[in-house]
Amino acid sequence: MDTLLLSRIQFGANISFHILFPTITIALGWVLLFFKLRFNATGDQKWMDAYLFWVKVFALSFAMGVVSGITMSFQFGTNWPGFMETVGNVAGPLLAYEVMTAFFLEAVFLGIMLFGASRVKRWVHTLATFLVAFGTTMSTFWIIVLNSWMHTPQGYELRDGVVFATDWWEIIFNPSMPYRFVHMLLASGLTVAFLIAGISALRLLWGDRAESVKSTLRFGVVTGALLIPLQILAGDLHGLNTLEHQPAKVAAMEGNWETGPNVPLLLFALPDEEARENRFEIGIPSGASLILKHKPEGVVPGLNDFVAEDGTVMHPRVAPVFFSFRVMVGTGIAMLLLSWGGLYLMRRYGAGEMPRLSLYAFSAMSFSGWIATLAGWYTTEIGRQPWLVQGVLTTKEAVADVPAGMVLGTLLGYLAIYAALIVAYIAVITYLARKASRGEPLGSRVHPASGEAEVAMLQPGE
Template sequence: MSVPLLLAAAAATAGSDPAAAVDAVMLARIQFATNISFHYLFPSITIALGWVLLYFKLRFLRSGDEAWLSAYFFWVKVFALSFALGVVSGVVMSFQFGTNWPGYMNTVGNIAGPLLAYEIMTAFFLEASFLGIMLFGRKRVGERVHTLATVLVAAGTTASAFWILALNSWMQTPAGHVMVDGVAHVGDWWQVIFNPSFPYRLTHTLIASGLTVAFLVSGLAAYRWLRGDRGGDVRAMLRTGVLMAAVLAPVQAFVGDQHGLNTLEHQPAKIAAMEGIWGEGEKGAPALVFAWPNEAERRNDYAIGIPGLAALILTHDLEGELQGLDAFDDHPPVLPVFWGFRVMVGVGLLMIATGLVAAWKLRGGREPPRWLARWLVGMTFSGWIATLAGWYVTEIGRQPWLVTGILRTSEAAADHPPAVIGLSLSAYLALYAVLLLAYVSVLFHLARKGGATVAPPITAARGDADET
């Protein structure tokens, strides 16, 4: 899962002292990162999947084609499973604010508390309340109410993302607050929520969820197609996923570029780590395709780059100057940020190529060649890889700050013995590995059932049962 990159971050932060890599603060960081990595896998699906479900339902209502309804009820089961695991892991994650990071709420709780509360209320009052109707209520409430429930669940997932990303963005680029006796208070809620990085982070995350779902839908549909299931619902899912990928992947490249420019303005040390720029600065910095950042000697080993490309992308000038890591009193560990960024970009380029090629091959209702179907199956969880890599770039790239300029990570941590945290971390890793394996197994089990996933019929038991 995320452990190799997290351990790399630990080692990079520790420098030449191996003992520092396993101190209590570092173990608490790895534990929280493990929890949020597992948790974030599921919102990355449900945020966009709710809208895909609405699309399937509206296509059925417009066309009357049962294939769209069959696709709906296949994926509503996946949504319910993902939502359940996301809620449970989110509750576990929230406990760590009190157990491992008491300084966080003590310092910024006046801002974080309300935003987290809005996110929780949105998730439970909209998503949890109406998901039952989506799963079991169609023949009881009729088409209009069932469709309305789908709208509300989809809106709930996006609203939850809005609030949690508002908080995360504020931690990256704080605004609208005042400090009183070392405690953050709200000065202007509008500035707190719509802080400088929030619009870019929200857009980038929503599209990332769309891409995660696009490849999940097309991958499982391709799996069913390879097993000989060529029903209308499989074709509908395959084309929907491929079209989403073909449209969203190039858009994400543009949005990511804009997000990078915003990061350069507000978090230049993170950009220096992403690009592996040492010294005080560099003119015409290359885009490094491969390198191994050597933090001990402040240089890149085995560097292979495209001259001037990083400068061109970030300053729109081949000879533009970018600040180097030595220009900052504090900067993040370079190795995990540098490689996390390249994993994200590399997978993103694969997504663009896959989406465009697949859309071309499926044009005009064509069947996919077997090699393409196999490739799509291989890309099923590519969205998870890109999303987690990007998340690590964002979060590790903020270090050593928990809230930039306000609260250092080391200042927020509880004083627990490393052995205690290490024991609970080991338990989390084992549990999450089992749950993740079970989740993936269930997805492919549902795909193997294929045509057995049918929509419950509307009966005439209610007066509005035939409403559309």
């Protein structure tokens, strides 16, 4: 394998590992704020129990996100120097704003949020929780701005092959940004909803009847059921936006080789890159035309339009885009069915008495958000190839001249660590759930939530 492919795999591995954790922390920060506010408002201990359990997951996820994020910031230089040399004038300020307005905010206030509850007033702690959640969301915003600009660049001019910014408003609010941002926030919300529902279901299966577990199960199922239709709508709009700006990507997603009307929606196929056709096609007639153009005779772009006269292929490899898109959509449909089914069962039997089979299903789907998110990112990122910045810079032009053996060595190193850490991460979350199910205390401090507790604390002789 050559340096280019190895570097792509290495970057892909790093960013795949990284995105798992922000996907959890972005939404979980807000969820923790919600638990905290519920506790502040009601004084009900179950909300504090929920907070104390999930804040551990948050801390763990946050640490994983920070360390893998640091890796990302170095990879630009070690593996892709051409990226900053060419588009640094746009990417630089966006990354700088990300670090300054978001990274520091979340990192500093995280310390107060995690360990400061006994040292600051309650409102300061709630404020710190808010700032951490806000910081992670701001972080997402800037990164999505940069990523979207790489898909739909505008507001720049080229001078001697180097990008210079001309209009920052156009750069930040580039055409695909709003869609991608909403799509990612919803993805994070869904990932967390299913994680909370799944782990709560697991605890119920283990016989944990705590009020906080029922409440978090309810919270996860309801949030999932609310967000998934919104996500399907957002995804559809994002797809139409992609059709307008990156038709080659949509052609690969649909596995459509020839531009034309009445293009079927393929449920399955094996794209053959050599023969430039699909094998074993199973599809719904005119389905893709209907989805993308809202009429059966709608013309859908085909991949053959993106081959230059000299035979240079200017579209992505079809199979990875085609399949990861189907994995994402398939997971989304499973989420829709499960969360709505779960909602029905919950209304009928109550959160504590749901059929065991449904609890097993939720447990199995605990990390389904990860699968959908990764598949979605693979679709959009591989779908942009051979471009790194659409129409401006190809991936090949940006790669560093590092010996392939060196890249392979470090790649194997990263993969080994990441595999071990994912196993440890899931194992520890399961362990924490197991421990909580056994009724071991989540925290040692008595919370003066109600007057009663405060009086209790004042009793002498304790």
